[in-house]
Amino acid sequence: MKIENIDLSAYPNSEKVYLDGKIYPIKVGMRVVHQYPTVKIEDGRRIEYPNEDIYIYDTSGLYTDPNYKVNINEGLPRDRQKWVIDRDDTIEQEDITSEYGRARRDNKELDAIRFPKAHKPRKAKEGKRVTQMHYAKKGIITPEMEYVAIRENLDNEKRGIKSHITPEFVRDEVAAGRAVIASNINHPEAEPMIIGPAFSVKLNTNIGNSALSSGIEEEVAKAVWSCYWGGDTLMDLSTGDNIHETREWIIRNCPVPMGTVPIYQALEKVNGDVSKLTWDIYRDTLIEQCEQGVDYFTIHAGVLREHAQLVKDRLTGCVSRGGSIMTQWTVLHNQESFLYTHFDEICEILNKYDVAISLGDGMRPGSTYDANDRAQFLELDVLGELCKKAWEHDVQVLIEGPGHVPMHKIPENMERQKKVCDNAPFYTLGPLTTDIAPAYDHITSAIGAAIISNLGTAMICYVTPKEHLSLPDLNDVREGVITYKIAAHAADLAKGHPGASVRDNALSKARYEFRWKDQFNLSLDPEKAKSYYMDSRRNAPDANDRFCTMCGPNFCAMRISQNIEEKCKEY
Amino acid sequence: MKIENIDLSAYPNSEKVYLDGKIYPIKVGMRVVHQYPTVKIEDGRRIEYPNEDIYIYDTSGLYTDPNYKVNINEGLPRDRQKWVIDRDDTIEQEDITSEYGRARRDNKELDAIRFPKAHKPRKAKEGKRVTQMHYAKKGIITPEMEYVAIRENLDNEKRGIKSHITPEFVRDEVAAGRAVIASNINHPEAEPMIIGPAFSVKLNTNIGNSALSSGIEEEVAKAVWSCYWGGDTLMDLSTGDNIHETREWIIRNCPVPMGTVPIYQALEKVNGDVSKLTWDIYRDTLIEQCEQGVDYFTIHAGVLREHAQLVKDRLTGCVSRGGSIMTQWTVLHNQESFLYTHFDEICEILNKYDVAISLGDGMRPGSTYDANDRAQFLELDVLGELCKKAWEHDVQVLIEGPGHVPMHKIPENMERQKKVCDNAPFYTLGPLTTDIAPAYDHITSAIGAAIISNLGTAMICYVTPKEHLSLPDLNDVREGVITYKIAAHAADLAKGHPGASVRDNALSKARYEFRWKDQFNLSLDPEKAKSYYMDSRRNAPDANDRFCTMCGPNFCAMRISQNIEEKCKEY
Secondary structure (H helix, E strand, O other): OOOOOOOOOOOEEEEEEEEEEOOOOOOEEEEOOOOOOOOEEEEEEEEEEEEOEEEEEOOOOHHOOOOOOOOOOOOOOOOOOHHHOOOOEEEEEOOEEEEOHHHHHOHHHHHHHOOOOOOEEEEEEOOOOOOOHHHOOOOOHHHHHHHHHHHHOOOOOHHHOOOOOOOOHHHHHHHHHEEEOOOOOOOOOOOOEOOOOOOOEEEEEOOOOOOOOOHHHHHHHHHHHHHHHOOEEEEEEOOOOOHHHHHHHHHHHOOOEEEEOOOHHHHOOOOHHHOOOHHHHHHHHHHHHHHOOOOOOEEEOOOHHHHHHHHHOOOOOOOHHHHHHHHHHOOOHOOOOHHHHOOOHHHHHHHHHHOEEEEEOOOOHHHHHOOOHHHHHHHHHHHHHHHHHHHHOOOEEEEEOOOOOOOHHHHHHHHHHHHHHOOOOOOEEOOOOOOOOOOHHHHHHHHHHHHHHHHHEEEEOOOOOOOOOOOOOOOOOOHHHEEEEHHHHHHHHHOOOOHHHHHHHHHHHHHHOOOHHHHHHHOOOOHHHHHHHHHHOOOOOOOOOOOOOOOHHHHHHHHHHHHHHHHHHHH | OOOOOOOOOOOOEEEEEEEEEOOOOOEEEEEEHHHHHOOOEEEEEEEEEEOOEEOOOOOOOHHHOOOOOOOOOOOOOOHHHHHHHHOOOOEEOOOOOOOHHHHHHHHHHHHHHHOOOOOOEEEEEEOOOHHHHEEEEEOOOOHHHHHHHHHOOOOOOOHHHOOOOHHHHHHHHOOOOOOEOOOOOOOOOOOOOOOOOOOOEEEEEEOOOOHHHHHHHHHHHHHHHHHOOOOOOEEEEEOOHHHHHHHHHHHHHHHHOEEEHHHHHHHHHHHOOOHHHHHHHHHHHHHHHHOOOOOOEEEEEOOOOOHHHHHHOOOOOOOOOOOOOHEEEEEHHHHHHHHHHHHHHHHHHHEEEEEEEEEOOOOOOOHHOOOOOOHHHHHHEEEEEEHHHHOOOOOEEEEOOOEEOOHHHHHHHHHHHHHHHOOOEEEEOEEEEEOOOOOOOHHHHHHHHHHHHHOOEEEEOOOOOOOOOOOOOOHHHHHHHHHHHHHHHHHHHOOOOOOOOOHHHHHHHHOOOOOOHHHHHHHOHHHHHHHHHHHHOOOOOOOOOOOOOOOOOHHHHHHHHHHHHHHHHOO
16 A cells, blocks of 8 residues: 555755654654855845745655655654653553454455554553643643644744743643543654644644545545645544544554544444433544554534524534534433443543544534534533543543534634633634635635634644535645644734744745745645745746746836835935 | 637526616616426425525626626726716816826827727816715715715625615715725716725725736736626736826726826836836826726825834835835935825825725735734835825725734724724735745635635735735636735625625535536536536536535435435334
8 A cells, every 4th residue: 555646745955854842752843945145235245144944844744854764664763762661661561452353354355445554552551641631730741741832833943933832831731621632542653743822823634535535545646645745643534434543544554643423433333323322332432443553533512402403593503513413312312312321431541642632513503693602602602511520530631512603703713712711722613704605615714714713713623625516635634734834824823823934035025036946845835835825937947047037127116125225325 | 909718608507797876876886697497206206495586795796797798998988988078077177187197198009009099088177076975965865875886885785685785875975985986987887886894895906917917808808807706896906017007998898996106107117126216106196097997096194204224123024015115216216205295295196096096005015924923014104194094185095904913913903093094994815824835825825815805894805825826817816816816805794794694604505405507607606617527527518416425325425414304204
């Protein structure tokens, strides 16, 4: 198996560099963009003024390290495993604990599609909790915490940019539940990252096949592709065949934390018959995925029996897949959801692997009409209750949010969430600010995502142009990721994230000086920026024209402006 | 000459309808989308419940009226001319007044590219002012005012939706300078529209050739194309050859108000030599364009000599073309700009034709770094002063705004503008909320445009994916318009524009009921929405599947949700 159809060479003049830890012997990867010098003619002489290197937060992992040879059948190196072992609070399991996991392993027919390398799962020692929150509450700074502190800061220290983000600060935020480092001990391939309002805004991408679509290879390619363009986490929402095997391939090759919605697979196990879902099946699914290395689970435990009645007053009912499944279950059984009644047990499973809970918003509005209604906010109250319960078990928590929300109703979502959930990181889908633009919902939602991130949302779930219409392909993934990088970065700038403006200012300087190649290389999508420019220029790629076709040579404001500067100097 | 390469059949199941005036015998065009019925099975019987017609604000003019036969060589019918003549305060000129205009007409070499039909220009009678503001201040409701009141409301009355927008309200807003109806008496082909914070948010599109690019035919096609997709006004920013003739073609075929930046053409007349620009050349250019029918002029009269010094403290200098030209002029001549010193004369020319002034922001920031700086806000103070001066001459005024502005600095722009310019309509470019995404600046700027529109900006100038890189083609125009329709509509929803949510709710209902065709037809870009859906379905276009490939049949939340509704009914 190999990654097909994806080209990982879109970042020219970039170099992979690693910054060293001070507390731990860790190496934190980032991307550096080298720039061309600024050329000036002074007293008839050509003088070159060098331009500084620009450090960029890098989610692509080893895929952009020229010293690393990609081998999908091998998976990424399991660097973080040593950190886990060093803590001496986990043990390697003799065998897979999950019944379903064992059955899949023993099924010879699956050999052809199975990830070739088996790893024995680890688990907390009896009586131990191995979550980052647990360590943080004890005052311990883990390598993961130092890692994310360095990663968030890039070269801020070297530049003398003041930053509130230190390993100690990270620890305190995680201890208080205001930030999450999703890092299952069985996913040591992932590079630690942090989700919280005090850090840079993160974006999640969704991949996954449905019954109608793509295969394993395509999903692995999509996973690597989304990390390459800037996805901070990845949710595998597969609902088709071979979910277990697909997930294994993705996790072993995934440099970012991965999330799932376990109820999807549980439902597959009962052939789509909601009435047959049971706590036992769900529980085994959780363990199966904990052992594989999923870093966070979306769990719709806030959907209560009483909420079902509220759905029928809505324009678009219940549009959360997990939420609609659980609502239907409570109606069919006329009893409270097993996710709610077994919530403590869930937490006690998760804190053995350090899997974070992302409390799903089963009642998120599917239209602007339904935004901020009773169903949505009643569920949020339940999520707040569950969040505090999870924290008692030292389980890290994200809170999921809407959905479709017109702009004037966005602030109430953030304010209520902060209050009800004691500042647990908010993780929203968009929100989409209007319903009238299918095929452009990456844009309707990027508007909402930028606004709500600026108000304090910690992670935004991307939306692709195919939302509401069909499954995204590679191009859609790229478009969705870049669009959400824009929303996240716009919020980082607005929130004053330390050093966030360095890249903007460098790109603007390059633009003003007609250093076209630097302008492209510093951009979110160098390839596309360059191709748009070249299409119209129809000349050599190293053209350093002092104008573009938008205004033509005589009307280039920046050129005229530089002339004015020259002129002003004369006075 | 004919319109090539553009297909005006992207709105299926739509009909052009006209609502009648009550005060005047006017007909206001809009688009109605017919919907399919909702089909339910009740007691084993198939019952069809009809769905209502949805009225949509329509900027496409007669191009979407099947009873109108497009003839580019003829131009659109000059329906509004009767209204102008009926006011009995204008006269038809015997000849073109502009010296340059006459020279172009008399140049036989231009016959091949000339618009074939000549119209004699009209002008106010001696001592008269013929602006909508003038009439409004006198308490007169013009047909234009009634027209825009009907247009803004669509079928609100029939639906019983309360609206503050009456012809009287329109008049009062125009009289107070809070709204603009740009409607040169020499552009009677245009359908009246209104720009003001109390009305639906409008979007402007830019077209225009530069020295390196497109010809007349392409520009006319782009103009019609941008109106077709939803552009409310159109600026012709041509700077290449034959500006005069290109403009004539566009105006005669343009159903929306058209704006220009006259200094561009003035500069062409002196072969790009800024030092040779004079008031006389500029004055003749204004008259030339007034006689052709340009509806509003961007005039960078707020750029003062003292501002030139401030440019050099910036990261990206002066990025406004007009602003950089005038700044250079003040530096070269070491005197105040003739646009500023002759401002009263400009107003006295414009109120003879009812051309509105769009006060250009020559000092708009070209990077987030330069946002809200001294140069920008000093110029804004001057614009406020000039705005009040123009109002004394009964000239309608728009105020142009930035540019590149990070989200946290957007509110100050709106607040200052409102205060300094006494609530004159604000007309902004974006703003772009980050600098790092060339090739995606329609998105970086749509975020800012939605936010600032929600705060009270009346019109937003679109940005296409080619911004900063090259001239947009037809696809870019479409992408830019749809993106800005999203921003504008998101703001309409948030501001509670009367009836704005009707379309969202209808589309959401169609989505929930799996009326795919209605979902497409009600969307901003039916063609693209449908094509994304069909690509993955690979079956007949009338497929009414109760799911999409995103989730597949078993995991469709909406389908499950409908089952829950059924189930809940049983209790």
